Amino acid sequence: MQKFLKSLKQGIAASVLLVAAIANVQTVVAQDDKTLLGAGSSFINPLFSKMFADYNTKTGIQVNYQSIGSGGGILQLTNKTVDFGASDGPLNDEQTTKFGVPVLHIPQASGAVVVTYNLPGDNNNLSLTPDIIADIYLGKIKSWNDTRITSLNKGVNIPGLPILVAHRSDGSGTTNIFTNYLSKVSPEWKTKVGSAGAVNWPAGLGGKGNEGVAGLVKQTPGAIGYVELIYALQNKMDYAKIQNKKGKFILPSIASVTAAGNVTLPPDSKIFITDTDAADGYPISGFTWVLIYQEQNYNSRSKDRATKLLKLLWWNIHEGQAFTEPLNYAPLSKEALKVAEKILKSATYGGKAIL
């Protein structure tokens, strides 16, 4: 018995050591001065990959970006394991309190959400108004031959199919922008559902990712769904013209999305540009931001590293913008660029401006 106890004790000691060794590994973070670390939004990942590869050939600085989702990027920045985060939505109140110190939001590019559908016949680019979309997603308009839809689209062949609503099942920036838009245009949506990366949908089926929603829509005649503009363009899907605040029906395109961001922005750029005031702007769009600490002297970071980070971000919003359109992202508007420059200049190291 004694012997057994002894070996048991040793066994426990051994296993504790083992566990401790495993736990130790994760505290080691790369502090190589030629590599910057970033994490977050998967939406912006294709653009960032291209930008950072080009930046690497020009400057020799490597940027290691993990596309783990906006929420994950914010968490990693909170834990100070990355130099910057990237998010499709501004920080919410709880996240801001968790940081405790000022965090800068620097817009990088805009994306848009398009309303796509599957109707037999020739009916690409149907016209839809905000309240029709809201009522479809609230489950109040149930059929495609509803007079509100047909009277808007006279002369277009619309079959009388029941509407199947498709939405994202995973939490996403796309859903955040879409529900933010619906909350702005429909008071009923705002009180009943609200806006977030994932909501309690009053109607419809969920698909995982853009491809999941697209799959549901493609397979089901009569289905309606929402996907990122990039995804719709690349997959040649039908999408709707949507009436904006000024009453114009706008087809989603890179130009109309950039136009949506060409409005007076608040100095911190923390705003959803959905339901934009711009006359030619597509109403369901939003920025993707890079997030950094305003005070860059934390965790015994070197000034050199902070400067490298700021230079990279400056390059992103200037030369880097050349990569947006070939990849179907909307570049920053003039207004947005002005605000972004000002925000970058407000970053400090030990209280002194870096740029």
Next chain:
Amino acid sequence: MDDQKLKIKAKNSYGMIRAESIFKRSLIGVGIAMVVLVAGLMVTLIIESLPSMKNLGIKYLWGRTWDPVNNVYGALPFLIGTLLTSFLALIISIPFSFAIAIYLGEYNPKGWLSNFLKNTVELIAAVPSVIYGFWGLLVLVPLVRSLEMKVGVLPYGIGIFTASLILAVMIIPYAASLGREMIRLVPSQLKEGAYSLGATRYEVIKNVVIPYTKSGLFAGILLSLGRALGETMAVTMVIGNTSMIPDSIFGPGNTMASVIANEFTEADHTLYLSALIELGLVLFIVTVIINMIGKRIIQRFTNE
């Protein structure tokens, strides 16, 4: 000279004994590390779900609303979705897996056909689940949709039933392989005895083989069920992902594993994250309970 040899021999055998005890200790160490790991898992789940437990209390378990915007979380729709898909899948898969087990274990235990069948069945278990998801979405969903049109329910194509079908295919190999091994272990004296008494092959299977292998067959079912409860990817692609309690087996729903996988990465406030982790805890506990009940039933069978 002899003395020297003896000393070396003694030294050698001392080294052997030391090696033995080190070996034994490391075995115990690894064993305990496993226990620590499971306990650590449980503790982490509990600690991380504390905010949700404090805020939502026990009514989390039977709440019907899952609303991340207003911070109202109820796990009931997903609990029902998980149990419904898993047990439905089990019911669909049992006839197939037992048929395979009996055929490969009793009728055709050797030869190329048997080997070919056996390997094919085992391959089913090796295919990654996302492939089943794709196959389900592209092939099974249209089939189910046309079935639903004939039955006269809303032809979504995706939903609880489709998810159960996919799961059923995925879990067949578990019960089948274990069942086959068990059936091959039945002592031939028993079977020969039965034959000599004039029993037909069917009677031998019914009265000798099945009763003898009951506990093994049941263990196979349990293994299948465990797999079905935790399956995420294939399910999430075909179940419809709505946080409502399914109104029929053709309706859309969601499972606990699928909700966690879908919403975890973008859960942006503490209570939301915590509610998702508590969902993981519930899934963990459900699995443990079902395993414990299963073990008890197996014991009862074997004691008979």
